Amino acid sequence: MTDTLSRPGAPGGDSAPTPGPAQAPDAAPTRPVILSAVLSAGACLLTGLLTCTAVAVIGWLAATFGSASGAVRAGASVWLIAHKSGVTLGGASISVAPLGLTLFFAWCLYRGGKSAARTSAADRTQELMTLIGTYAAAYGLGALIVALLTSEGTLHASPLSAFFGAASLALVAGTLGVLVESGAAHDLADATPSGLRDAVPAAAAAVLTVLAVASVLYGVLLAIHFSRATGMLELLGAGVIGSVVLFAICLMLVPNVILYVVAFLAGPGFQLGVGTTIAPTGVDVGNLPALPLLAAVPADGATPTYLLVLTALVPLGAGAVAGLIVVRRGRAEQHTDALGWDAFALRGGIAALVAGVAFFVLMALSGGAAGPGRMAEVGVPAALPAAGVLTAGMAIGAAITAAVAAARRPAEPEPEAER
Incomplete structure (x- = not known):
């Protein structure tokens, strides 16, 4: 009888029942793993594209030639080049990635990986692997679409090169963000000699x-x-x-x-x-x-x-x-x-x-x-x-x-x- 009366939540007990996840009003709602990965990858892709396009449009406003659509394609081309996706303009190839821009995109992808891990609350190994793979694939597919839309006339971008270049960067930077946010990086460090x-x-x-x-x-x-x-x-x-x-x-x-x-x-x-x-x-x-x-x-x-x-x-x-x-x-x-x-x-x-x-x-x-x-x-x-x-x-x-x-x-x- 003593155990029954003193058990939390029992009638006449001294302590209130422990609130479960559904009773925590301040807890942030979680999203499915795949949805979190796709949304974070899309946000990173739009951030990079808008940054490059804005600079290209500013340059177009200062120039006396070209069109607004050409400036937008130029900004998208710079975004692709920053992911080591070569762009061909006429007979000239441009593949030197401006690493300052590449580092900025890597930082965005790192933050995006942390955001995806936080909003999905993934903690199991299979969930983390699914999150990382979907994140990289979604970002790579976005780059492939950008390459297809950018190619016109004398400007050509390889969709396959764009996919692998963008997906590789997202895989490296996103993995770091996911591991840090989920705590798996600390566990790996403890297991390392x-x-x-x-x-x-x-x-x-x-x-x-x-x-x-x-x-x-x-x-x-x-x-x-x-x-x-x-x-x-x-x-x-x-x-x-x-x-x-x-x-x-x-x-x-x-x-x-x-x-x-x-x-x-x-x-x-x-x-x-x-x-x-x-x-x-x-x-x-x-x-x-x-x-x-x-x-x-x-x-x-x-x-x-x-x-x-x-x-x-x-x-x-x-x-x-x-x-x-x-x-x-x-x-x-x-x-x-x-x-x-x-x-x-x-x-x-x-x-x-x-x-x-x-x-x-x-x-x-x-x-x-x-x-x-x-x-x-x-x-x-x-x-x-x-x-x-x-x-x-x-x-x-x-x-x-x-x-x-x-x-x-x-x-x-x-x-x-x-x-």
């Missing part, structure tokens, strides 16, 4: 270090050749609205240029046209398009000596940063005393390898065709050797730094003897 788990943030630090140095170097070179940049602007005579559009184009291409500087620091360098070379060993580029971003490109001939020094110091410095992070994170683990200096050196090498793979992917994505004739080849043709050189330098710096820092860690104080 500690050595690999520490190597990932160390690799990210190494990548950011190299990118930061490349950005500073590019900024210095652009400041040195500032008069050349202003001369290009005067030559273009774009006006106020045209200058705004030109600034937006340059802003979207800044990540590409930074990666070209990274390839320059690695040694193999990059090219800005067929038969051109911009490397520490020398520059042979000739005339360049009147784009202010390219004003920082050195003149033809030998490069300054300090640039050759940077090619050795930058990877080693980035590796040292990765090695310090590996040791710092490793010391925070339990049973870290059982790890020797060689274990930390190995983790530093793994971090360098992960960073090298990231650089290879980024440099491979940064190039392509930028127009007819000479501009048919732009980017880093030797992306794999450049990534290999960076990986070797970072591995040396990370392994040595991690080994030295781990070997010099203070010894644990001995417990006092009992009196």
